[in-house]
Amino acid sequence: MNNFTIYLATLLCLLASKVVGQETFETRAKNIAAKIETITKEEKSALKEEVEAVNNQLEKGSITLEQAENKKKVLAEARAINIEARVGKEQENLKNLVQEKVDGKISESDTIKKSNQLILKWEKGDKKHIAKNEKxxxxxxxxxxxxxxxxxxxxxxxxxxxxxxxxxxxxxxxxxxxxxxxxxxxxxxxxxxxxxxxxxxxxxxxxxxxxxxxxxxxxxxxxxxxxxxxxxxxxxxxxxxxxxxxxxxxxxxxxxxxxxxxxxxxxxxxxxxxxxxxxxxxxxxxxxxxxxxxxxxxxxxxxxxxxxxxxxxxxxxxxxxxxxxxxxxxxxxxxxxxxxxxxxx
CATH class of the missing domain: 2.40.160 (Porin)
Structure with missing residues (x-):
């Protein structure tokens, strides 16, 4: 199964996860998405610092403009490789999660129970739920x-x-x-x-x-x-x-x-x-x-x-x-x- 198929299958499952009994699957998928977000932010922040260091070298005259542009390009490519490698691990987790759902390894009774708990929280005016909707x-x-x-x-x-x-x-x-x-x-x-x-x-x-x-x-x-x-x-x-x-x-x-x-x-x-x-x-x-x-x-x-x-x-x-x-x-x-x-x- 290639990366495109993995993503498409996962996204389709996420779209279907609004049905009662799919909450646990949705939560786990969102956790993986959050990890991907963290990875992207970390690599972006690191790249920003590296580019600033190159700009400082350029301002001091220790490197030429052409050398600075080449360095920035190399740094960007390196960070892109890091993102692909780290995100690739999370892609594998997505693949395994979809396979667990297909194989019926995710407990249906647990997900129904969790859905019922969420309904009760809404009825009681759960503060966290309210705060989320007010964002x-x-x-x-x-x-x-x-x-x-x-x-x-x-x-x-x-x-x-x-x-x-x-x-x-x-x-x-x-x-x-x-x-x-x-x-x-x-x-x-x-x-x-x-x-x-x-x-x-x-x-x-x-x-x-x-x-x-x-x-x-x-x-x-x-x-x-x-x-x-x-x-x-x-x-x-x-x-x-x-x-x-x-x-x-x-x-x-x-x-x-x-x-x-x-x-x-x-x-x-x-x-x-x-x-x-x-x-x-x-x-x-x-x-x-x-x-x-x-x-x-x-x-x-x-x-x-x-x-x-x-x-x-x-x-x-x-x-x-x-x-x-x-x-x-x-x-x-x-x-x-x-x-x-x-x-x-």
Missing amino acids: RTTSQFVFAAGLNNLVTDGKIEDSDFRFLGSHFYELGLTYNSRLAQNSNFLHAKYGLSLMYNNLRPTDNQNFVINGEQTNLETNPIHLKDSRFRNVYLVAPVHLEFDFSGSETKGNKRYFKTHQNVRLGIGGYAGFHLKSKQVLKFDDSNLEATEKSKGDFNTSTFIYGLSSYIGYKETSLYVKYDLNSLFKNNTINQNNISVGIRFDLN
Whole structure:
């Protein structure tokens, strides 16, 4: 089972966990999500300190601007590897948790009992429950996946990349803050995400570095598969319109979120972590896999526009890079992605 399948299965189970009898499963899954959030914060904080140290060296004149940029890029790549490695362990925990649920190892009687306890706490006006509903800022675990491609000189038709074979996925953590004291309509949504953009060229092509440019060229050997992946660390910011409304219980007014139609409009900015090209050769004389890593002359920084619209936790999601994928190519090629997004409280 690959990482994409693990995440998708886990997210679907989380969406179903609102049914009575699923509370223990949901709690354990949220605990794993909290660990992922902690890992991301720790690595981000460490990277910030390391970058500040490099900036201090630059100010003192002990290194050049080019050396400083190279150091920052190396540090960012190292922290990205740390995040992938540490988050990978939690992915395995998610996989095991889903398998336990499938195998029936999570006690149904215990989860029903816990659900009943939560109902009793609500009826008694449990202070912790009230405090949670009165919070103006909440956090969500975000996962998105879908199709990915390039817009070349403003056009996407006749693309050199497979529409169904090229895909993206995004893993992140966001905060959702209600902007008005007595209105639940407008929220600020912000956080940190890892974005993976994959492209699969058509017509037996692959990317080739030609000096400062990176071009698609036909490979003389038959390719079973050609895949080009770019990884980014970005900070998304959205203005979210939430139609969930509010309700009054006794003398208390509670503002609900992710219970109705939601619309988010905003963008993202960040930097490139790494690129990798995988070529699988398959002809009468050669069967092999070649993996190449490097920057491939891709743009160091990424920024773009994004939007989503949906119901409760599930939304349709689109994002578009305003920067060109390759910084020196004569033809502008901008990444575009369309898919499904899950925002899990």
